[in-house]
Amino acid sequence: MIQVDVNTKQQSYPIRIGTGLLAKPENYAPLKANDKVMIVTNPTVAKHYLDTVTQALTQLGCQVDSVLLPDGEEYKTLESVNLIFTALLEKKHSRDSVIIALGGGVIGDMAGFAAASYQRGIRFMQIPTTLLAQVDSSVGGKTGVNHQLGKNMIGAFHQPIAVIIDTNTLYTLKKREFCSGLAEVIKYGAILDLPFFEWLEQNMADLMALKQTALQYCIQRCCQLKADIVAKDETEQGERALLNFGHTFGHAIESHLGYGQWLHGEAVAVGMLEAAVLSSLLGDLTQQDVARIEKLLIQAVLPTGSPETMQATDYLAYMQRDKKVIAGKLRLILLKQLGQAYISSDITQQQIIDSITHCSQSAITTYNANEC
Amino acid sequence: MIQVDVNTKQQSYPIRIGTGLLAKPENYAPLKANDKVMIVTNPTVAKHYLDTVTQALTQLGCQVDSVLLPDGEEYKTLESVNLIFTALLEKKHSRDSVIIALGGGVIGDMAGFAAASYQRGIRFMQIPTTLLAQVDSSVGGKTGVNHQLGKNMIGAFHQPIAVIIDTNTLYTLKKREFCSGLAEVIKYGAILDLPFFEWLEQNMADLMALKQTALQYCIQRCCQLKADIVAKDETEQGERALLNFGHTFGHAIESHLGYGQWLHGEAVAVGMLEAAVLSSLLGDLTQQDVARIEKLLIQAVLPTGSPETMQATDYLAYMQRDKKVIAGKLRLILLKQLGQAYISSDITQQQIIDSITHCSQSAITTYNANEC
Ligand SMILES: NC(=O)c1ccc[n+]([C@@H]2O[C@H](COP(=O)([O-])OP(=O)(O)OC[C@H]3O[C@@H](n4cnc5c(N)ncnc54)[C@H](O)[C@@H]3O)[C@@H](O)[C@H]2O)c1
Ligand SMILES: NC(=O)c1ccc[n+]([C@@H]2O[C@H](COP(=O)([O-])OP(=O)(O)OC[C@H]3O[C@@H](n4cnc5c(N)ncnc54)[C@H](O)[C@@H]3O)[C@@H](O)[C@H]2O)c1
Ligand SMILES: [Zn+2]
Ligand SMILES: [Zn+2]
Numbered sequence: 001m002i003q004v005d006v007n008t009k010q011q012s013y014p015i016r017i018g019t020g021l022l023a024k025p026e027n028y029a030p031l032k033a034n035d036k037v038m039i040v041t042n043p044t045v046a047k048h049y050l051d052t053v054t055q056a057l058t059q060l061g062c063q064v065d066s067v068l069l070p071d072g073e074e075y076k077t078l079e080s081v082n083l084i085f086t087a088l089l090e091k092k093h094s095r096d097s098v099i100i101a102l103g104g105g106v107i108g109d110m111a112g113f114a115a116a117s118y119q120r121g122i123r124f125m126q127i128p129t130t131l132l133a134q135v136d137s138s139v140g141g142k143t144g145v146n147h148q149l150g151k152n153m154i155g156a157f158h159q160p161i162a163v164i165i166d167t168n169t170l171y172t173l174k175k176r177e178f179c180s181g182l183a184e185v186i187k188y189g190a191i192l193d194l195p196f197f198e199w200l201e202q203n204m205a206d207l208m209a210l211k212q213t214a215l216q217y218c219i220q221r222c223c224q225l226k227a228d229i230v231a232k233d234e235t236e237q238g239e240r241a242l243l244n245f246g247h248t249f250g251h252a253i254e255s256h257l258g259y260g261q262w263l264h265g266e267a268v269a270v271g272m273l274e275a276a277v278l279s280s281l282l283g284d285l286t287q288q289d290v291a292r293i294e295k296l297l298i299q300a301v302l303p304t305g306s307p308e309t310m311q312a313t314d315y316l317a318y319m320q321r322d323k324k325v326i327a328g329k330l331r332l333i334l335l336k337q338l339g340q341a342y343i344s345s346d347i348t349q350q351q352i353i354d355s356i357t358h359c360s361q362s363a364i365t366t367y368n369a370n371e372c
Numbered sequence: 373m374i375q376v377d378v379n380t381k382q383q384s385y386p387i388r389i390g391t392g393l394l395a396k397p398e399n400y401a402p403l404k405a406n407d408k409v410m411i412v413t414n415p416t417v418a419k420h421y422l423d424t425v426t427q428a429l430t431q432l433g434c435q436v437d438s439v440l441l442p443d444g445e446e447y448k449t450l451e452s453v454n455l456i457f458t459a460l461l462e463k464k465h466s467r468d469s470v471i472i473a474l475g476g477g478v479i480g481d482m483a484g485f486a487a488a489s490y491q492r493g494i495r496f497m498q499i500p501t502t503l504l505a506q507v508d509s510s511v512g513g514k515t516g517v518n519h520q521l522g523k524n525m526i527g528a529f530h531q532p533i534a535v536i537i538d539t540n541t542l543y544t545l546k547k548r549e550f551c552s553g554l555a556e557v558i559k560y561g562a563i564l565d566l567p568f569f570e571w572l573e574q575n576m577a578d579l580m581a582l583k584q585t586a587l588q589y590c591i592q593r594c595c596q597l598k599a600d601i602v603a604k605d606e607t608e609q610g611e612r613a614l615l616n617f618g619h620t621f622g623h624a625i626e627s628h629l630g631y632g633q634w635l636h637g638e639a640v641a642v643g644m645l646e647a648a649v650l651s652s653l654l655g656d657l658t659q660q661d662v663a664r665i666e667k668l669l670i671q672a673v674l675p676t677g678s679p680e681t682m683q684a685t686d687y688l689a690y691m692q693r694d695k696k697v698i699a700g701k702l703r704l705i706l707l708k709q710l711g712q713a714y715i716s717s718d719i720t721q722q723q724i725i726d727s728i729t730h731c732s733q734s735a736i737t738t739y740n741a742n743e744c
Contacts, residue, residue, distance in 0.1 A: 078450055078454055082450055082519075085519050085521075085525065085526055086519070086520070086521065089519060089521035089522055089525060090521065113489075116528065117485075117489075117516075117526050117527060117528060118525070118526065119525060119526075119527075120514065120516060120527045120528055120529055120607075121528070121529070121607075142492065144489075144492060147454075147457050147458070147461060148458070149457075149458065149461035149462065150461055153457065153461060153490065153491060154457055154489050154490065154491075155489060155491075155492045156488065156489060156492055156493070156528060157492055157493070235492075235493075236492075
C-alpha cells in the first residue's frame with residue numbers, strides 16, 4: 001500500500017492506494033468500533049462493492065447504514081442530496097456520524113456536500129471507484145451539486161478524513177470512463193510535471209492495459225501533485241486554478257452538447273489541446289510540444305478536436321459564463337512550456353477563435369467513443 | 373450609532389446598531405460602488421424596507437437585485453434556498469457578489485446558507501429586522517434550513533461581513549414577535565451576565581414601550597455577549613452550547629405543538645424556567661432566583677408553563693432526539709447561579725419530569741399570546 005498525505009488547514013488526511021484495500025478493516029482508519037457510518041453509493045457501484053465495504057466495516061465494529069442514489073450526472077442535484085439527509089435522519093445519525101462516498105465523482109461530490117451540510121458539518125470519507133475520482137475529485141475537498149442553470153454551482157469546501165483508493169475497482173469500470181479519467185492524468189503532467197509527462201509517454205500502454213504497477217504509480221503521482229496544490233491553496237484563490245487547464249474550453253463543449261453526450265474527460269482532452277495551441281500561438285509552447293500532448297491524448301483514445309456540431313464561435317458565449325470569470329475578465333490557464341502552466345487574463349476573443357480553428361483543422365475531428 | 377465587533381477565525385466584522393441606519397449608504401460598508409448584491413427578503417418585510425435598502429445601495433453605486441421568498445418557518449427549506457440560487461444564476465451573479473439578508477431569523481438563516489453554498493461560498497450581509505434576529509440569529513454565522521424530519525438539520529457555519537441593526541424596524545414588528553425575542557434577551561442575562569439581568573429587571577417597561585435608549589443598549593449588550601462567546605467557540609464545540617439554555621425543553625414544546633403554534637421565544641421562555649427549576653432542585657439556583665426569572669418572563673408577556681396539551685412525560689421522547697445528544701447522552705444547560713450557566717450531562721429522566729411538573733404547577737399555565 002502506498003500512502004500520500006494531504007495537509008490543509010481544515011484537515012490532514014491520508015490517501016491510501018493499493019489493490020484489495022476495501023476488504024481489510026484496518027484500511028478504514030480513523031474509523032473504529034462503534035462509529036456510525038452512512039455509505040452513499042448508487043446501484044451500479046453497490047452491485048460490485050457495497051457488500052465488501054459493509055462487511056469490512058461491520059468486522060471493524062461500525063454500525064453501517066447505506067443509501068443508494070440514482071446513477072448519473074443528471075441526478076447530481078439538491079434533491080438527491082436531500083435523499084441523503086432523509087436517510088441520515090431516519091436512521092438517527094448524529095454529529096458524530098461519518099458519511100462514506102463509495103463511487104465516482106458524482107457520488108463523491110454529493111456525499112461530500114451532504115457531509116458539509118448535515119447538522120452544519122460531519123466527517124466524511126472518500127472511496128473513489130473511477131479513475132477520475134481517484135486522481136482528481138476525491139482529493140481536495142471540493143464538493144457540490146449542479147443547478148438547472150449551471151454545473152457545480154452549489155457546494156462547499158469540505159475535506160475528507162481519509163481517501164481509500166482500491167485500484168481493483170478499475171477492472172469493473174467501463175473503458176470509456178477509464179480513458180476519460182486519463183485526460184486528467186495527462187493534465188497533471190502538462191501543467192506541473194514534465195518528468196511525469198515523459199513517464200506517461202513511456203507507460204501509456206501499460207496504463208491502458210490496467211497493469212497494477214503503472215496504475216498505482218500514476219495515481220500516486222497525480223494525488224501527490226493535487227495534494228501539493230491543495231495544501232497551498234485550499235479554497236482556489238490562486239494556484240489551484242491551474243488545475244482548470246483545458247476546462248474552460250471543455251465546459252463550453254459540455255454545455256454545447258448537453259450532459260451525457262461527451263464525458264467530462266473527453267471534453268477536457270479537446271480543451272487542453274485548444275489551450276495548448278493557444279499557448280503556441282502566443283509564442284510560448286513549441287509546436288512539437290503541442291504534438292506530444294496530442295499524441296498522448298490519441299494513445300488514451302481521447303478526442304482531439306471540437307465536436308462536429310460545434311463552431312469556434314459557439315465557444316465564446318459559454319466561456320463568458322464560466323465561474324472563473326473575475327470582474328468580467330476571462331481567465332484562462334495556458335502553458336509557458338510543457339510542465340509549467342500559468343494564469344492568463346488578457347486573451348482576446350479572436351485569439352480564442354484562432355486557436356480553436358487551428359486545433360480542429362489539425363485534429364482527428366470525427367472522434368468515435370466506441371473505439372475506446 | 374453603536375458598534376460591536378465580532379472576531380472569528382473565518383471573518384472579523386462589525387455590528388452597527390442605531391436608528392435610521394438603513395437609509396444611509398455609508399452604513400453598508402464594506403459594500404462599495406460596483407458591488408453586485410442580491411437582497412433576500414419576503415413580502416412582509418419587503419413592503420416596509422426593500423425600497424429604502426435598494427435606494428441606499430443604488431446611491432452607493434451598487435448593482436441591486438432582489439428575490440422574495442414566501443414568509444414563514446414552514447418555508448425554511450432547501451426548496452426556498454434553491455429559489456435564491458435560481459435568482460443568482462438568472463442575474464449572472466459571480467463569486468464576487470454579496471447576498472444581503474433583509475428580514476427575521478428565517479430569512480437570515482436561508483440567505484446565509486445560500487451564501488455559504490453558492491459557488492462554494494460568497495460574501496453575505498445581515499440586516500435583521502426582528503428582535504430575535506437582532507440579538508441572536510444574525511450574529512455568529514450559524515445558517516441553515518429545516519428538513520421534514522427535523523429543524524435546522526441542514527446548514528453551514530458562514531460568518532457575515534457586517535450586521536446592520538436599524539432599531540426602527542422594530543416599530544412595524546408584531547408585538548408578539550417582539551416579546552418572543554425578549555426571551556432570548558432574558559436568556560443572555562440569566563446564563564452570562566447578572567448585572568444585565570438586573571438592568572432588565574429595571575428596564576423591562578421601557579423595552580416593552582420600545583424606547584430607543586433602552587432598546588439600543590439592550591441589543592448592544594446581547595450582541596456583545598454573543599460576540600464574545602462566538603469568538604471563543606466558533607463552531608459550537610464547547611462554551612457556545614450555553615446559548616442553548618432553555619432550548620432543549622423549548623424544542624420539545626415546539627415539536628409537540630407543531631410549527632406555528634407557539635413562537636420560538638415562547639417555548640424557550642418555558643424551557644428556561646424549567647431548566648431553572650431543575651437547577652434549583654439540584655441545589656444550585658435559589659428559589660428566589662427562579663422567581664426572578666419567572667417575573668421577568670411575565671413582564672415580557674411570555675408563557676411560564678407547559679402548553680395545556682403537554683404532559684411532563686411528553687417531553688422525554690423529543691428531548692432524546694435533540695441535536696445536542698452526544699454519544700447518546702442528553703446535555704442540558706443549567707444554572708449554577710443567576711448569570712452563570714454550565715453544561716451538565718448526567719441528568720436522569722426522573723429529574724427532568726420532576727422539574728417540568730414542579731414548574732407547571734407553580735406557573736400561569738393558561739398562557740394567552742393575544743395578551744401580548
Ligand atoms: N470535486 C472535485 O474536485 C471534482 C473534480 C473533477 C470532477 N468532479 C465531478 O466528478 C463528476 C464526474 O465523476 P466521474 O467521472 O467519476 O463520473 P461518475 O461518478 O458518474 O461515474 C461514471 C460512471 O461509472 C460508474 N462507476 C463508478 N465506479 C465504477 C466501478 N468501479 N465499476 C463500474 N462502474 C463504476 C458510475 O456509476 C457512473 O455510471 C462530475 O460531476 C464532476 O463535476 C469533481
Ligand atoms: N442562526 C442562528 O443562530 C439562529 C438563532 C436563533 C434562531 N434562529 C432561527 O430564527 C428563526 C426565527 O426568527 P424570527 O423569530 O426572526 O422569525 P421570522 O423570521 O419568521 O420573523 C417573524 C415574522 O415577522 C416578520 N417580520 C420580520 N421583520 C419584520 C418587521 N421589521 N416588521 C414587520 N414584520 C416583520 C416576518 O416576515 C415573519 O412573519 C427560526 O427559524 C430559528 O431557527 C437562528
Ligand atoms: Zn476535470
Ligand atoms: Zn433561540
